Amino acid sequence: MHLRQLAILILGLCTQLSTPYMLYKGLGVAANTHSPIVGVLSGSMEPGFHRGDLLFLWNRGDTRVGDIVVYTVQGKNVSIVHRVIAKFGGGAEPLSVLTKRDNNQGDDRPLYAPGQQYVDREKDVVGRVVGTVPYVGYLSLVMEDYPWAKVVLGGLIALSVMA
Amino acid sequence: MSDNKISPHSLNDLKNTTDDCLANYLRSLSFVQDNSKLDVRLAVGYVAVIIATITFVADYKLGWEATKLGTAFAVVAYAILNGVYTYWMWMVEKGLVFEGTKGSKRVSIASKTKKHDPTYYLTVTTSSSTNPLEIQCPFTTWFTSDGYFVAQPFQQWLATSVGVIGEADQKNAAKNEKEDLFVSEAELNGTPSASGADSGKGKGTKRGKKKS
Numbered sequence: 122m123h124l125r126q127l128a129i130l131i132l133g134l135c136t137q138l139s140t141p142y143m144l145y146k147g148l149g150v151a152a153n154t155h156s157p158i159v160g161v162l163s164g165s166m167e168p169g170f171h172r173g174d175l176l177f178l179w180n181r182g183d184t185r186v187g188d189i190v191v192y193t194v195q196g197k198n199v200s201i202v203h204r205v206i207a208k209f210g211g212g213a214e215p216l217s218v219l220t221k222r223d224n225n226q227g228d229d230r231p232l233y234a235p236g237q238q239y240v241d242r243e244k245d246v247v248g249r250v251v252g253t254v255p256y257v258g259y260l261s262l263v264m265e266d267y268p269w270a271k272v273v274l275g276g277l278i279a280l281s282v283m284a
Numbered sequence: 285m286s287d288n289k290i291s292p293h294s295l296n297d298l299k300n301t302t303d304d305c306l307a308n309y310l311r312s313l314s315f316v317q318d319n320s321k322l323d324v325r326l327a328v329g330y331v332a333v334i335i336a337t338i339t340f341v342a343d344y345k346l347g348w349e350a351t352k353l354g355t356a357f358a359v360v361a362y363a364i365l366n367g368v369y370t371y372w373m374w375m376v377e378k379g380l381v382f383e384g385t386k387g388s389k390r391v392s393i394a395s396k397t398k399k400h401d402p403t404y405y406l407t408v409t410t411s412s413s414t415n416p417l418e419i420q421c422p423f424t425t426w427f428t429s430d431g432y433f434v435a436q437p438f439q440q441w442l443a444t445s446v447g448v449i450g451e452a453d454q455k456n457a458a459k460n461e462k463e464d465l466f467v468s469e470a471e472l473n474g475t476p477s478a479s480g481a482d483s484g485k486g487k488g489t490k491r492g493k494k495k496s
Contacts, residue, residue: 125319125322125326129322132326132329132330132333135333136329136332136333136366139332139336139337139362140366142336142340143339143358143359143362143363146339146343146355146358146359147363149348149355150352150356155348155349
């Protein structure tokens with residue numbers, strides 16, 4: 122009997138971990154993006170978004186000029202949250218956008234990879250910002266800067282489930 | 285039955301400890317426990333967790349684009365399985381604590397508690413009776429004020445209230461609860477009685493009513 126009771130205990134622990142993960146993945150599938158929730162890294166979009174804000178992304182539907190999108194720079198593992206200021210293609214050619222930070226006079230071209238003129242809507246854009254929660258994103262920033270924080274967080278979650 | 289001390293103020297602890305002791309008691313009376321409902325619950329739960337794990341590994345190894353469709357199916361399957369799990373717990377198991385057979389007799393016991401009410405409610409369904417038997421008893425009957433479980437008054441209550449258990453445990457069924465309230469001559473005079481610690485604890489739970 123103790124074996125079954127142990128099995129129930131372990132199942133409870135596993136479910137506590139797997140349910141938030143599957144919810145996150147479900148959100149990603151619905152939003153058609155691998156990262157439906159991101160944290161703002163810099164103050165380039167102030168006063169709209171501040172460092173540490175949490176952003177909700179949606180990757181379906183049209184992209185309009187003026188939308189704020191998250192994109193990754195080709196060849197680099199960096200995500201940037203800036204505004205779309207121009208659109209090109211979209212018919213026979215794939216849709217490309219030009220982005221610019223709100224706090225800068227010039228566009229983002231200096232940030233792109235060498236030779237890259239535009240951001241590919243299909244391949245590089247993670248999603249369009251549809252919602253934000255202030256301050257909460259600091260947690261993800263800390264985990265980016267200090268990877269050991271992820272281990273600590275995981276440990277804390279496990280402990281809280283056991284108690 | 286257990287040496288562990290629990291908080292006598294936590295209704296959850298009281299119920300869970302009593303549930304465990306109920307199962308132990310019935311097993312000690314040679315009731316063979318039927319775990320089929322619990323096994324179904326475990327199977328459903330673990331399949332869901334395995335699906336989540338496979339999704340995680342696939343995503344880690346193959347990346348987002350390749351696993352997108354598979355992840356969609358996995359999320360739906362996970363949601364359905366958890367729905368089934370919740371339904372199973374709510375409708376089928378419904379507070380089931382023990383289900384088992386002894387010979388030709390079958391017994392099924394479900395327990396529940398009500399908020400802010402320190403009473404143990406049991407619904408007993410047996411093969412010998414058509415209507416389920418509903419019995420209740422305050423937790424104070426078998427828990428001391430500092431949270432120790434005492435087996436004897438609990439077993440007595442069960443044996444005298446439920447026919448099938450009484451048949452299996454003649455000793456406890458025959459005892460009258462009131463007998464514990466009376467102190468024997470020997471104990472009055474200070475010499476310890478033969479049953480020793482057990483009856484001593486029993487008096488403790490009844491707040492040591494002594495008659496001279």
